[in-house]
Amino acid sequence: MELKNYLDKKSLTLILLGMVAAFAGLAVAGGGMAYADNAAFCSSCHSMQRVAATWQVSNHRQFTCGDCHLPHDNIVHKMYVKSQTGMHDTYHEFLRDYPDTIKLTANARAIVDSNCLRCHAYTVGNTPLAAGGQQCTKCHRGMIHNQIVVKEEVRVE
Known part of the structure; x- marks a missing residue:
């Protein structure tokens, strides 16, 4: 088989379309991953709203x-880790069984501590x-999420 058999117009069009589709897929995946790391996404769950509010007034x-x-x-x-914790959080959000104070697991604490040191x-x-x-x-467990108590706005109608 010769190379020119693979380089006809139809083959080149398919290769180009495949490259465009791959690039678009990577762009969508990268954008989704970036969005899923931000506080707007994380605080969209009811159980994370207080956590996000205390983070928002922190030094971090x-x-x-x-x-x-x-x-x-x-x-x-x-x-x-993102998929594992995401499934865990979605499961407990769906069941509405999160405790008032969310605590880190040993693995999550090790990740947070590693990032503090980084x-x-x-x-x-x-x-x-x-x-x-x-x-x-x-020693610094309340530094970001528990140091400042955020009071919920009470609406009187």
Whole structure:
């Protein structure tokens, strides 16, 4: 078989259409992933509204939910954790059985602590925290979501 048999007009059109479809698919997937990391998406669930409100008045409001709550070692791990926690959150949101105070699992706490150390590496560089294995959230657990109590607006009609 010769190369020119594969390079006729019909084949080139199909290849080009395939490339355009792949590019569009990647763009949609990337945009969806970026949207799913932001607070507007995360706080769309009733159980996360208070969490999002306390984050919004914190010193870390410039970061997305995914910046703190998802691993950043590689994209496969990030997507695995995102899908796992997303299914968990959707399940409990559907059942409406979230507790008033949402607590991190041991795995989620390890991810958050790792991200604290990733961003604050310079700050903790000369402390025992730099060696790893420490829990930032042990002392700073209320830093972002629990420090400021957000009162719900009461409407009188």
